[in-house]
Amino acid sequence: MSRKKSAKQAKHSQTRQRREKKKARKAKKPSKRSHKQDTNRALKQFFGIGDIFANYQFHGNITWSAMELCKLALLFSFSEKQFITDAFDETLKRGRQLAIGTTHTTYQGFMGALTNYGHIFVPLMILRLQQQMQKLGGELWEISGFVPIAFDGSRNSAARTRSNELELCSSKLRQKQAAAKSKTVIDPKPQAWITLMWHMGFRLPWNWRLGPSDSSERAHVQEMVENDNFPENTLFVGDAGFVGYDFWMTMVSRGYHFMVRVGSNVKLISEIVDFQLTEGGEVLCWPKGKQGQQPPLRLRLVQVKIGNAEVYLLTSVLSPARLSVETMAELYKKRWGIEIEFRGLKQTLNGQKLRCRNVDRLYTELHWSILAMAVAELLAVSEQLSNPDRDPNYTPKDRSLAGTMRALYDCLDDLHTYALEGEDLFSRLARAVTDNYERNHSKQARFKPKVSEKKKKKIKPPEVRPIEKEEREKLQRIDNNTAA
Numbered sequence: 001m002s003r004k005k006s007a008k009q010a011k012h013s014q015t016r017q018r019r020e021k022k023k024a025r026k027a028k029k030p031s032k033r034s035h036k037q038d039t040n041r042a043l044k045q046f047f048g049i050g051d052i053f054a055n056y057q058f059h060g061n062i063t064w065s066a067m068e069l070c071k072l073a074l075l076f077s078f079s080e081k082q083f084i085t086d087a088f089d090e091t092l093k094r095g096r097q098l099a100i101g102t103t104h105t106t107y108q109g110f111m112g113a114l115t116n117y118g119h120i121f122v123p124l125m126i127l128r129l130q131q132q133m134q135k136l137g138g139e140l141w142e143i144s145g146f147v148p149i150a151f152d153g154s155r156n157s158a159a160r161t162r163s164n165e166l167e168l169c170s171s172k173l174r175q176k177q178a179a180a181k182s183k184t185v186i187d188p189k190p191q192a193w194i195t196l197m198w199h200m201g202f203r204l205p206w207n208w209r210l211g212p213s214d215s216s217e218r219a220h221v222q223e224m225v226e227n228d229n230f231p232e233n234t235l236f237v238g239d240a241g242f243v244g245y246d247f248w249m250t251m252v253s254r255g256y257h258f259m260v261r262v263g264s265n266v267k268l269i270s271e272i273v274d275f276q277l278t279e280g281g282e283v284l285c286w287p288k289g290k291q292g293q294q295p296p297l298r299l300r301l302v303q304v305k306i307g308n309a310e311v312y313l314l315t316s317v318l319s320p321a322r323l324s325v326e327t328m329a330e331l332y333k334k335r336w337g338i339e340i341e342f343r344g345l346k347q348t349l350n351g352q353k354l355r356c357r358n359v360d361r362l363y364t365e366l367h368w369s370i371l372a373m374a375v376a377e378l379l380a381v382s383e384q385l386s387n388p389d390r391d392p393n394y395t396p397k398d399r400s401l402a403g404t405m406r407a408l409y410d411c412l413d414d415l416h417t418y419a420l421e422g423e424d425l426f427s428r429l430a431r432a433v434t435d436n437y438e439r440n441h442s443k444q445a446r447f448k449p450k451v452s453e454k455k456k457k458k459i460k461p462p463e464v465r466p467i468e469k470e471e472r473e474k475l476q477r478i479d480n481n482t483a484a
Contacts, residue, residue, distance in 0.1 A: 035416070053067055076088060078376075111361045111364060129204070129374055132378055147233055149236055150236075151198070154194050157191050158353065159357050167212055222247055235317070236259070237335045245286075259316075259332070269471065297316070311332065349373055
């Protein structure tokens with residue numbers, strides 16, 4: 001072999017060795033990701049690869065992308081700025097850093113587009129949220145064979161502008177009546193009403209409706225049940241106030257089930273003369289006004305103890321084997337988590353008072369605030385469920401919204417920097433859980449809030465009366481017609 005050829009082979013061998021050593025060093029060294037990469041990955045994880053708005057056609061003069069606009073809307077809702085125009089400026093800056101197409105350069109154009117096409121954007125984003133929950137699935141999707149969805153309502157304060165006062169304040173007639181009784185000047189306090197449906201397994205918003213402060217939460221729930229799609233085995237869970245034959249029939253007629261807390265304002269009928277409430281059993285909801293046209297609702301009434309209170313639960317699931325008393329009590333306890341969700345929106349996300357001065361934009365702001373909170377919580381629970389080092393007893397109840405938002409805020413504040421090992425967005429989301437150490441002292445407040453006289457009163461059981469002779473005959477005819 002010539003000296004020249006031998007030197008060439010030696011040089012080639014050295015090059016290969018250097019390359020292998022470099023690969024080995026790279027393998028040992030953890031790969032760094034910038035906060036920008038993590039943010040884009042998080043957005044891709046929620047939106048997916050394709051365009052979820054591909055089947056929708058917008059006005060011919062529109063040059064912006066619906067997907068890019070919705071990404072900016074989420075970034076806008078993640079802003080901690082106090083003033084809404086400052087939040088938009090920050091969103092614009094972050095959007096450029098993330099290489100998201102700048103759809104609008106003015107706040108008016110941005111909010112105008114979100115408001116004008118909110119009837120398309122918001123339902124599709126909600127549908128995407130529901131699909132992602134179903135994709136995660138697992139034991140959190142169902143409890144005892146049911147998809148448990150709770151509902152409740154709350155209010156958020158708004159700026160005292162003429163637009164907000166005209167739309168959000170209660171009707172002038174009610175204000176005049178209240179003023180006549182109290183002989184005081186009514187101070188208008190505009191508030192937006194939120195009626196929220198909430199998945200009890202994942203502890204995530206499922207759907208919602210917005211309206212003025214005197215909206216009917218029961219009407220909102222009824223509208224959602226009538227117009228939206230739910231899994232076949234859905235079990236709706238509500239607190240006292242969600243009662244009524246028409247309200248319950250809306251759910252039962254569509255193949256869904258419900259479980260609600262009831263009190264003395266509910267009138268029921270028993271086919272048994274000596275019905276004992278403590279034993280539980282089947283009852284009928286059949287108001288006199290419905291007996292001529294509508295069949296009765298056959299329900300099951302159960303008495304359970306929650307803490308120190310006796311609670312009366314009414315459900316359309318008649319079989320105790322399918323929905324036991326213990327499961328009913330556990331589900332009712334889990335329903336309280338929806339109150340924590342409202343608290344997170346108002347306090348952790350600073351949504352106690354909405355910033356927009358125009359009512360249409362205010363509704364848009366509130367829609368995207370709820371969506372941003374839900375997307376953040378979905379990302380957190382997804383990472384926590386896939387974390388191999390998680391606590392074996394982990395449930396979404398352990399998820400910390402404050403820790404989740406802190407991780408997102410820190411990531412968005414430094415998009416161009418690289419995260420330290422274990423301090424990237426997804427690692428922090430996986431660790432965003434509430435503390436589990438043993439406390440030496442109670443966290444209970446020293447000063448207890450004043451309890452209203454209404455809440456001090458003991459909740460009375462629903463009124464259950466024996467069935468009358470004419471009602472029994474009507475029921476027999478209905479049963480015969482059904483059998484025929």
